[in-house]
Amino acid sequence: MILRNSNIIQVHSTRFCRINISSICPSYAPDGNGRGKKRSKKVIKLVPEYLLKKRKTYQAIKATQAKLALLEKRKVTKGKPLKFRRLEDFLKDCHKKHRDETRIRRADHRPAAPLPPEKNKLAFAMRIREIKGVSPKVMKVIQMMRLRKIFSGTFVKINKTSIAMMKMVEPYVAWGFPNLKSVRELILKRGQTRIGRRRVPLTDNALIEQHMGKAGIICLEDLIHEIYSVGKSFRAANNFLLPFRLSVPRHAARDKAGLMKDLGNPGFRATDVNSIIRLLN
Secondary structure: OEEEEOOEEEEOOOOOOOOOHHHHOOOEEEOOOOOEEEOOOOOOOOOOHHHHHHHHHHHHHHHHHHHHHHHHHHHHHHOOOOOOOOHHHHHHHHHHHHHHHHHHHHHHHOOOOOOOOOOOOEEEEEEOOOOOOOOHHHHHHHHHOOOOOOOEEEEEEOOHHHHHHHHHOOOOEEEEOOOHHHHHHHHHHHOEEEEOOEEEEOOOHHHHHHHHHHHOOOOHHHHHHHHHHOOOOHHHHHHHOOOEEOOOOOOOOEOOOOOEOOOOOOEEEEOOHHHHHHHHO
16 A cells, blocks of 8 residues: 655555455456356336236136135035924924814814805914924915915915815914905915916916916906906916015014014904905005
């Protein structure tokens, strides 16, 4: 090292150390002769934005599928959950079944109920009680009347057999004689039929004519008249109609058992069934 101070020149010996230049300057790379040369910069290929979005969407789909598969696997391995029932529930069902069997056995020894006047050919039956734990005979009659769900109703032709059937399910079904206004309102508002596996509302006369044209029913008015007058094609018209799903007011007054007070007791209600139809339609 040489220091210059006015006219004096001093020379001092210094030690030299090796320094890795490449650690200081990454772009520096020595060649075979020890000389350094700068490295060429790597060019990063850009990925189009649509491809990035496609990859992200695909990853999200695969993650969702994996999650669903895991949940399905847990569900299969877990099996059906055990339903715990108290002893009181079994005793209650057994008591209800025994009561139905006793009532039916006693009714067999009594004389048959007289038929209503000839002017009352049509009845409307609706289920307003739960049927859990009932007798198998009662359950079979309820299925024949198509009253599988609570607050569902169907039209019934009055004869000796139908009267006996409704007497058998009297503790669970309210029935009576509907007037023309009730029949019309039920069919116009809640009339439905089944096409394939779908429930289709009766809003198109072409649909009625297509399925009931052979019976001479081509419109809603013909269907209403056939049901109310209990004509020759009553069975076909009644089977064409699905059971009516009646609606229950959300804030209706209920008793301790959770049943509506306004509906009253089940059984024969004569013309009072029209008020129940107005309430639930």
